[in-house]
Amino acid sequence: MTMTELHALLPIIVIAGISVVLMVMTAFFRHQRLASLITYGGFIAAAVLVAGQTGSGPQQATPLLIMDEYSRFFSLVILVTSLAATMLAYDYLRRSDVFKEEYYILLSLAVLGAVVLVSSNHFAAFFIGIELMSVSLFAMVGYMVQGRTRRAVTLEASVKYMILSGVSSSFLLFGIALVYADFGVLSFSGLHSLLGLHSTSSYSQIGAAMIVVGLAFKLSWVPFHMWTPDVYEGAPVPVTAFLATVSKVSVFAIIVRFFIESGAFRLEALVQALVWIAVLSMLVGNGLALLQQNIKRLLAYSSIAHLGYLMVAFIAIAGSNLANTNLAVEATAFYLVAYIVMSLIAFGIITTLSSPERAEEAETLAHFRGLFWQKPGLATAMGLALLSLAGIPLTIGFVGKFYVFAAGVAGQLWLLVGVLIVGSALGLYYYLRLIMEMCKAPDTEPAISREETPLENRVVLSALGLVLLVIGIFPNGLITTVHAAVAVLR
Amino acid sequence: MQLVWIIVCLFAGGACAGIAGRISADASRWLSLATLVVAGLLGLSLLQPSLQDPSVLIAGSDAPQGQWLHLVQAIWIPHFGIQFLLAADGISVVLILLTLFLGFIALLSAWKEIQQRVGFFYFNLLWTLAGVVGIFAALDLFLFFVFWEVMLIPMFLIISIWGHEDRHYAAMKFFIYTQASSLLLLAAMLALVFIHWQQTDSLSFSWFDLLGLDLDPGLGMVLMLGFFIAFLVKLPGVPVHNWLPDAHTQAPTPGSVILAGILLKTGAYGLLRFIIPLFPDAAAQFTPVALTLGVISILYAAKLAFAQNDIKRLIAYTSISHMGFVLIGIFSWNAIALQGAIMQMVGHGLSSAGLFALAGALQHRLHTRALDAMGGLWSSLPRLAAVAMFFAIAALGLPGLGNFVGEFLVLLGTFQVHATTAVVSALAMVVAPIYALVLLQKGFFGPPSAALAGKVDTVADFGSRELLMMGAMMLGLVILGLFPRLVTVYLQPALAGLQQLGWGG
Numbered sequence: 001m002t003m004t005e006l007h008a009l010l011p012i013i014v015i016a017g018i019s020v021v022l023m024v025m026t027a028f029f030r031h032q033r034l035a036s037l038i039t040y041g042g043f044i045a046a047a048v049l050v051a052g053q054t055g056s057g058p059q060q061a062t063p064l065l066i067m068d069e070y071s072r073f074f075s076l077v078i079l080v081t082s083l084a085a086t087m088l089a090y091d092y093l094r095r096s097d098v099f100k101e102e103y104y105i106l107l108s109l110a111v112l113g114a115v116v117l118v119s120s121n122h123f124a125a126f127f128i129g130i131e132l133m134s135v136s137l138f139a140m141v142g143y144m145v146q147g148r149t150r151r152a153v154t155l156e157a158s159v160k161y162m163i164l165s166g167v168s169s170s171f172l173l174f175g176i177a178l179v180y181a182d183f184g185v186l187s188f189s190g191l192h193s194l195l196g197l198h199s200t201s202s203y204s205q206i207g208a209a210m211i212v213v214g215l216a217f218k219l220s221w222v223p224f225h226m227w228t229p230d231v232y233e234g235a236p237v238p239v240t241a242f243l244a245t246v247s248k249v250s251v252f253a254i255i256v257r258f259f260i261e262s263g264a265f266r267l268e269a270l271v272q273a274l275v276w277i278a279v280l281s282m283l284v285g286n287g288l289a290l291l292q293q294n295i296k297r298l299l300a301y302s303s304i305a306h307l308g309y310l311m312v313a314f315i316a317i318a319g320s321n322l323a324n325t326n327l328a329v330e331a332t333a334f335y336l337v338a339y340i341v342m343s344l345i346a347f348g349i350i351t352t353l354s355s356p357e358r359a360e361e362a363e364t365l366a367h368f369r370g371l372f373w374q375k376p377g378l379a380t381a382m383g384l385a386l387l388s389l390a391g392i393p394l395t396i397g398f399v400g401k402f403y404v405f406a407a408g409v410a411g412q413l414w415l416l417v418g419v420l421i422v423g424s425a426l427g428l429y430y431y432l433r434l435i436m437e438m439c440k441a442p443d444t445e446p447a448i449s450r451e452e453t454p455l456e457n458r459v460v461l462s463a464l465g466l467v468l469l470v471i472g473i474f475p476n477g478l479i480t481t482v483h484a485a486v487a488v489l490r
Numbered sequence: 491m492q493l494v495w496i497i498v499c500l501f502a503g504g505a506c507a508g509i510a511g512r513i514s515a516d517a518s519r520w521l522s523l524a525t526l527v528v529a530g531l532l533g534l535s536l537l538q539p540s541l542q543d544p545s546v547l548i549a550g551s552d553a554p555q556g557q558w559l560h561l562v563q564a565i566w567i568p569h570f571g572i573q574f575l576l577a578a579d580g581i582s583v584v585l586i587l588l589t590l591f592l593g594f595i596a597l598l599s600a601w602k603e604i605q606q607r608v609g610f611f612y613f614n615l616l617w618t619l620a621g622v623v624g625i626f627a628a629l630d631l632f633l634f635f636v637f638w639e640v641m642l643i644p645m646f647l648i649i650s651i652w653g654h655e656d657r658h659y660a661a662m663k664f665f666i667y668t669q670a671s672s673l674l675l676l677a678a679m680l681a682l683v684f685i686h687w688q689q690t691d692s693l694s695f696s697w698f699d700l701l702g703l704d705l706d707p708g709l710g711m712v713l714m715l716g717f718f719i720a721f722l723v724k725l726p727g728v729p730v731h732n733w734l735p736d737a738h739t740q741a742p743t744p745g746s747v748i749l750a751g752i753l754l755k756t757g758a759y760g761l762l763r764f765i766i767p768l769f770p771d772a773a774a775q776f777t778p779v780a781l782t783l784g785v786i787s788i789l790y791a792a793k794l795a796f797a798q799n800d801i802k803r804l805i806a807y808t809s810i811s812h813m814g815f816v817l818i819g820i821f822s823w824n825a826i827a828l829q830g831a832i833m834q835m836v837g838h839g840l841s842s843a844g845l846f847a848l849a850g851a852l853q854h855r856l857h858t859r860a861l862d863a864m865g866g867l868w869s870s871l872p873r874l875a876a877v878a879m880f881f882a883i884a885a886l887g888l889p890g891l892g893n894f895v896g897e898f899l900v901l902l903g904t905f906q907v908h909a910t911t912a913v914v915s916a917l918a919m920v921v922a923p924i925y926a927l928v929l930l931q932k933g934f935f936g937p938p939s940a941a942l943a944g945k946v947d948t949v950a951d952f953g954s955r956e957l958l959m960m961g962a963m964m965l966g967l968v969i970l971g972l973f974p975r976l977v978t979v980y981l982q983p984a985l986a987g988l989q990q991l992g993w994g995g
Binding site: 373387392393394398402405406409410417421424425428429432433436439475476479480483 | 566567568569570607632635636639640642643646647650651658661662665666669670673674676677680681684
């Protein structure tokens with residue numbers, strides 16, 4: 001390993017360092033504030049390192065990892081998201097009756113996995129990254145067991161997630177093995193001249209399909225979505241926030257790279273299957289979200305729908321026209337950022353309103369009734385996030401949806417665009433219902449303690465709200481960044 | 491630049507009024523009034539053209555020159571070729587002035603009625619107005635779409651927070667109808683832009699660039715329908731008018747005033763500005779269907795209006811009927827019918843706003859909207875009843891008042907191209923007096939209803955604030971009816987330019 005490779009890997013080493021330092025520290029004494037500060041510091045340091053390398057060209061570090069603009073962009077996104085998610089979690093953890101420091105250890109391990117994942121261009125690193133992230137995540141979902149009523153839900157979620165995650169990983173591994181058996185290569189770019197062109201053997205086709213199934217579980221594409229609502233509901237909110245953003249986004253980022261670099265878009269049957277998965281995701285996600293009374297479950301189904309919207313742009317990449325392809329890749333990257341911002345706000349607000357000391361999550365409509373008149377700041381942020389999720393202009397979600405629409409129309413995917421319209425129209429209903437609930441006259445007896453919002457949450461939520469609006473009105477900065485980041489994928 | 495300042499002024503004033511509402515309700519009221527005064531003055535300054543030579547600014551476009559009075563152009567999202575492009579011709583200026591004027595009316599009608607969460611109400615009111623002004627001025631399709639949506643959310647909140655008993659249902663219905671149809675608009679808009687991109691290799695959302703595109707007939711029809719449905723929902727026309735009676739009935743008075751007076755006009759404006767110029771061939775082919783829908787709207791809604799007992803529902807159906815005239819006027823696409831359509835928009839804006847303000851005043855006093863529960867109000871509320879008489883006969887199209895000019899010109903223009911349509915639509919002249927007189931008969935003449943007995947002497951007649959508000963609208967209708975040239979002088983050059991883009995030109 002040369003010095004330049006080491007330099008390129010430095011952010012990953014720093015993140016790994018956080019978990020080691022925290023583990024050693026926790027072995028001797030426990031201190032939540034210190035652990036949180038170490039985590040923040042580590043994420044900021046890694047982010048600064050990544051940002052410093054931006055523009056320095058692609059750097060293959062070992063055969064497993066590539067540091068180019070695309071992986072740097074998503075590493076940065078993941079680090080900033082994780083920083084925000086950790087800050088939002090602080091007060092929740094402080095008030096809950098569990099071992100707190102382990103959260104930071106597991107979280108930094110999951111982030112390490114996510115960063116490795118988005119930087120991989122080789123099946124080995126790909127698998128290591130995804131496993132590191134998933135294993136940390138199912139520990140995070142399950143270990144904060146509290147309260148008599150929540151206990152069963154949490155444990156169920158944890159076990160469900162663990163088993164399905166394990167199954168999907170084995171699909172993934174078997175798929176990789178089949179592709180390897182066919183071609184004898186494990187790097188994405190090595191497959192580019194092989195996959196879909198020499199389709200004499202069905203191994204590689206089945207292999208690619210199994211890889212997609214494995215990833216579909218992680219992305220909760222319909223019909224591989226069954227775990228999502230239960231896990232979202234059962235996990236403590238800060239964990240749900242992390243799960244919904246970082247894990248989804250990193251897996252989606254890598255599936256885009258994998259498909260482009262390995263040439264998997266040439267497998268027509270697979271792309272056709274993806275079209276139906278997209279249609280189902282949008283319809284089932286939005287349709288079932290209509291029926292939910294529990295806000296966490298509602299957001300789970302809504303996230304399924306949003307992953308479906310993303311797939312419209314993803315499938316548009318398969319088109320032959322180069323300009324359209326670029327537009328579609330940009331659309332996925334832009335939408336992922338938009339998705340993170342709005343989901344983090346929504347879950348951040350549920351986190352802020354929850355009372356872990358009473359083992360109560362702010363997940364019913366009653367928790368939000370009249371919020372606008374009692375906590376206008378929080379309600380405004382939530383309202384913005386919901387409007388953005390619904391795709392209303394002047395928010396980042398609208399620009400994202402506009403991008404996806406543009407990609408779909410440019411790729412002439414009329415079926416998908418049609419379903420996108422229907423899905424969005426359905427979506428309006430449940431987002432607006434929540435907004436309406438917030439605008440109703442408050443109950444005399446508030447369902448949640450209306451105490452002061454902690455400073456950390458206020459800072460993070462206002463920052464996110466600002467990002468949501470500013471990018472929604474002046475999207476050009478992010479568009480340029482995204483444009484530069486995806487240009488390396490060829 | 492006045493265009494930008496009006497919009498900025500309304501947005502900023504709305505935000506300030508919202509914040510001021512946390513300190514005192516009165517501060518928020520006066521601040522909104524001040525905002526509207528400033529915006530109104532800026533609006534009046536629009537009558538003076540700011541462009542000496544429009545051809546310099548819109549070089550390279552096929553658009554007919556010389557009709558634009560104002561133009562503001564800036565780069566917004568270069569990656570998609572999206573500009574911040576505001577332009578106003580005579581049509582836009584007239585509609586913007588109508589918007590600001592009815593903004594005043596809405597503000598005055600809210601003054602006493604809205605007592606809860608006052609700051610937030612004025613925030614929503616002013617933002618709706620800002621969105622509507624933006625719609626009438628935006629000529630970049632993306633910008634148009636943004637304003638199109640921006641006016642929806644505040645309106646949704648106005649209905650769902652300050653509305654009457656069934657407000658949540660009505661607000662949701664309103665929003666889903668308009669939003670779902672506007673997604674069709676978005677998709678059609680994007681497809682149009684991408685066709686332009688394929689043909690010229692440059693991405694642009696500008697109206698000027700998209701004119702005269704060479705469209706495949708089938709595709710042109712599909713895209714035109716995407717636009718048409720979105721605008722028809724807003725207009726509203728049969729068969730997508732269903733949201734309107736609910737939304738109107740449940741909205742608070744100022745909400746109804748804005749909704750009937752201005753929001754419906756955005757749909758008509760869209761038909762006029764976008765559908766026929768952008769898709770002349772498809773629109774020409776589609777004309778028989780559009781005219782039929784217009785005629786059905788006119789007659790069917792008039793019949794339904796007659797059957798209503800809820801006074802606001804009755805007025806809502808008359809709105810649909812009146813907007814049917816606008817639809818056939820636009821699709822007749824000749825100079826007279828187009829002028830008539832816009833005069834009808836302005837006249838209907840004033841008369842329906844007046845009727846809704848009146849219905850609001852009645853509900854505020856009697857706590858009911860049922861015509862059954864009224865009656866005999868002429869003796870106890872003489873001023874209110876006289877005003878009601880005025881607006882009712884304005885709505886039925888009495889010569890000398892604004893609506894007559896509009897309906898007459900529409901029928902005259904339509905007769906030249908589609909005589910049958912004009913003849914059938916003219917039946918409305920028979921149906922309209924029926925519902926208008928039923929409204930007066932049940933509400934104001936005869937003996938007071940049992941529900942009203944004993945209560946009727948205690949309610950107050952119109953005070954000076956309400957008389958001022960109603961008087962302003964009445965004056966507007968009379969001026970419009972007697973001196974229509976004051977308005978048409980601004981419309982003629984703009985319409986002449988626009989007309990060349992359609993099939994007649």
